[in-house]
Amino acid sequence: MYIICLCVGLFAISSAYVNVALNKPAYQQNQWKPGDKTYDASNAVDGRKSDLTWNGGQCAVSFGERVATWWVNLTSVHSIHHITIYFLTGSFSGHIFDHLGFSVYISNTTDILQGTLCFKDSNFTPDTMPSIFNTTCPVHGQYVIYYNERESGVIYPHGYQKYVDADICEVEVYGCPIVDNLYGADCCPDVNCQKCNMETDICVECEPGFEGHQCEQACQNGFYGEGCSEMCNDTCTGCNNINGSCDSGCLQGWKGGFCHIGFSGVPVSK
Template sequence: MIIPCFQFIYEEELFCGAVYENLNLALNKPTWQANQYRPGNSLFHSSNAVDGLKSNLSGRGGQCTLSSGEHRTATWWVNLTSVYSIHDIRIYHRNDNNKLAYSTAVLLLFLGFSVYVSNTTNRLHGYLCFHDTNFTKSTIPAVVNIPCIIHGQYVIYYNERLSKVKYPDGYSKKAFNDICEVEVYDCRTGYYGPNCSLPCPDNCRFCHVETGECQCCEPGYQGYQCEIECKKEKLQHDLANLERAYIALSTEEGTVWRFRFYSTLGAVFVSVTVNTVFIIIICLKWKRRETKVPPITKEFCTPVQCEANNIYENIPGEYQELQKLGESSHYDAMQQKDG
């Protein structure tokens, strides 16, 4: 299935021979979190999780973002500033640089966390890459690597401790998003494979980073492998319609265009309605004319019909007398001739 294309803006691309070196797409990108610990204090700011620093993973080392820990939900996200072909996501949780504390007190804050990729800041509009349902405070790793083959712009870290929900033993009472670094890696547009070194099919803008299946064609091409060239006339027509629609929505010229469009549409509607009514009236009159039975008259009625309609009652007496006289005279003439 071919999905809609997006405009891609990539950072500097690094190559090592024929192998593409993955970039950390999240590095120094815009971030946000719902409830920061000590708001306004840069030691705990959301941007610390994308500063590229991982040498001090303690809560007060200035390289981690901390949440207040007073709420039942915790949300943090990074805006990659464009839609990318994401391959995997790497998360460094806070560990306070102390293995004992890390294993006994801190890790329980992260149990049950989820990671989403979305094209908006709403996680429910996106794709769930990972939801922890198996880790315990003794098994969760310090660094979690999450494969997530998807296209998206926002990477969202989420955790919750909802009321009236029974969580496994060892979970914290409130939700936290204490993370020290989030790294997002991709394949360069037009390549796929384990080392992102295999080219996508011709005329394919980007393909599945593992299988190479085309997911978005270059303009002017279509088909599962972008092998079908669109007709130039149709493409130009579609582009012209899109441009006109944009003008209609965003400029003063669009106001005139909308007025003309709706005026023409209204005139066509009135014309069609009037003609339809006229045709219906003509058809009804014609139908009545065909089904109307002509009245029975004296010239065309049979004696039975005339008797049924009492026509004889209206014949003048003089006519009856003349008829009788005529019959008698004719008989006499015949008798004389025979004689």
């Protein structure tokens, strides 16, 4: 029972992260057939994963050189939790050997020397190189960079090709946008929290209709809306804490969704 609960808890936490790389600007070095969208860098952040073959139009494909670089620009600094990479498959899956020794960086620029190394492959072999790769990397940054190289004069392990390609079909970067040191609603731990402090997880702005340190309380009776600052019509017998509609009905002599119409049929501003 404990294991089941733990797994559910972990799922709840991980499911809060969103793929912040989806449809963001991307670049790759040495694209195969430059200008042909079939092999464009943007294919690796388009969310499509139904055809991960060489010419399926869903992969970023480059041709073999000594250096292979691909990156996605998240357009602003994000708090990143983990990264998933889908490599090329199908009849050209032999190209996966070109990925041996690859690295993943997170940086605020496109320069890996100014970034943080999240992962450096030193253990994969032609038999163990995965088609789908996952790595946890709790780092703040704007660019996620895939990088590989084959330096002249260096003796590489068995299975390493002489040249390297990018050949990646989807890169998913799971994390949270950061605005003024705050996370957005998708990444806050409390369900009714709209913005929370990225360091303490304390909610600083609740969803309309809620209040409290963890936004766990509906607005007190008679109030509704953002910050619970709006007052319900006093002709309501009880109003909705989010939009102020008189869900519980009206006092005698009043009608309408907000109990703002007298029986004379004339709307009254209250």
